[in-house]
Amino acid sequence: MKRFSMVLLALLFLIATIQPVLAAARVWELDKGHSNFYFSVDHIFSKVHGQFNDYSGEIRFDPDNLAESRFHFAIKTASVDTNIAKRDKHLQSADFFDSAKYPLLTFESTKITDAGNGLYEVLGNFTVKGQAYDLVLPLSFAGIKDHPAAKGKEVAGFNGKVTIDRLVHKIGTGKFYDLGVVGKDVEIFVSLEALSSK
Amino acid sequence: MVMPKNSQSNNRQLVRKLRISCIIGFLVIVIGGAISIPFIYESQTLWYKIGVDKTMLRAGQITGLLAVILLFVQIILAVRGKFLQELFGLPSLMRWHRVNGVLVFVLVLCHVTLVLAPEGFLNLPIGMKYWPELVGLILFLIVFVMVVSSLFRQQLGFAYIRWRTIHKSLGYLALVLVAIHVLFVSESFEHSIPRTGLIAAVATVVIIVFRVKTAALQKKRKQ
Structure with missing residues (x-):
């Protein structure tokens, strides 16, 4: 009886530890x-391009296990870079991002669906100035391959475009519009390369 | 022809008044010209400011330019050229120098406050890409140290000779830094007229300092 209990406990322990790893x-x-x-x-007639230089992200992705896959990004608004320092400072002000109050x-992601042809629709909460909005980020999965420059690593690629209305997200009051x-x-153009050990 | 003593004295007074009027007139023209820069050569930063923010930023630019001119005046007063000494007398020059120094500090303080307020005091331009603004911060600290150490030299226990050496060095450093700050921080100074004007003003101050110092050195050698 004692032996049976020990085996049962060992089995339960194995199941408990292995299952999350598998899932x-x-x-x-x-x-x-x-x-x-x-x-x-848009700026009157032209387009102003910019990027964010400081961000962090967490990607769990498996095309065969979308239920457990997730994308999480946190972008520092103070890292906005449009190649003109004074414009960046203005974008960080209360007129736009209000970086001092809302730094991120x-x-x-809350749900990822396979839309076919390597396209994944990533539904998630996009939080701007403390307010969460539903956003579908369509990510085109470029694939997974051995990293040509880093031994023992694999690289995965994702690219996606989405357009948002900044006034809906309260990035600005509309006075400049x-x-x-x-x-x-x-x-918004998201271009990602992610690495994982083989 | 021999002129009566009274008439000679009257003539001297007239020439003195004329010279003072010329100096005041020149200063008024320079100040007027500087104040017009934020209007005539409006910076793009001003285009994107509305209402109170725009007024504050423009006022900040004006106070900054006034501070720059008074800083130049301050250096010219400090070297005490023969021309100015004869015209105003040494005690007046030194009194003016002290008052002008405090005025420069007040203007710099107003400039910093008015320029930073529209973008928010929690959104300060810190980082390598804001290096011209950081040069401005160094300038602010220099002016602060110069004014405080001058007003409270004895209370702070600074020996006169040491204080004077540091005060002079910081003054010349401020001249260089203010030129760098203005030329690189302000879009108005990307235009050739303001840029040339500023460079000419700095060159004039440098020439005046050089000439006064050279003359003083020659006088010392003769003695």
């Missing part, structure tokens, strides 16, 4: 040197 999707580490969150927005933009200076639609 969790593969963890990928963002290659920050080759990833970014770019954006472009976050995206936390009303003046016809800054557009309200912001095109």
Whole structure:
């Protein structure tokens, strides 16, 4: 009886420890040197391009286990870079991101669906200025391959575009839009490379 | 022809008044010209400011430019050229120098406050890409140290000779830094007229300092 109990306990322990390992999707580490969150927005007639230089991310992705896959990004608004320091400072002010009060933009996926042809629709909560909004980020999965430069590593690639209305997200009050200076639609281009040990 | 003593004295007074009027007139023109820069050569930063923010930023630019001119005046007063000494007398020059120093500090304080307020005091321009603004911060600290150490030299226990050496060095350093700060921080100074004007003003101050110092050195050698 005692022996049976010991075996049962050992089995339960094994199940408890192995199951999450089996269920969790593969963890990928963002290659920050080759990833970014770019954006472009209309300025009267032209387009102003920018990017965020400081962000963190967590990717768990397995095409065969989408239920356990997830994407989480946290972007520091103070790292906005449009190649003009004074414009960046203005974007960080209360007129736009209000970085002092709201230092982060976050995206936390809640559901990933396979739309076919390597396209995944990542539904998640996009939090801007403390307010969460539903956002579908369509990510095109470029595939997984051995990293040509780093031995023992595999690289996965994702690219996606989404357009958001900055005024809906309260990035600005609309005064510059009303003046016809800054557009309200912001095109966001997400380009990611993520690494994982083989 | 021999002129009566009274008439000679009257003539001297007239020439003195004329010279003072010329100096005041020149200062008024320079100050007027500097104040017009944020209006004539409006920076793009001003284009994107509305209402109170725009007023504050423009006022900040004006106070900054006034501080720059008074800083130049301060250095010219400090070297005490023969021309100014004869015109105003040494005690007046030194009194003016002290008052002007405090005025420069007040203007710099107003400039910093008014320029930073529109973007928010929690959104300060810190980091390598804001290096011209950081040069401004160093300048602010230099002016602060110069004014405080001058007003409270004895209370702070600074020996006169040591204080004077540091005060002078910081003054010349401020001249260099203010030129760098203005030329690189302000979009208005990307235009050739303000840029040339500033460079000419700095060059004028440097020439005046050089000439006064050279003359003083020659006088010392002769003695």
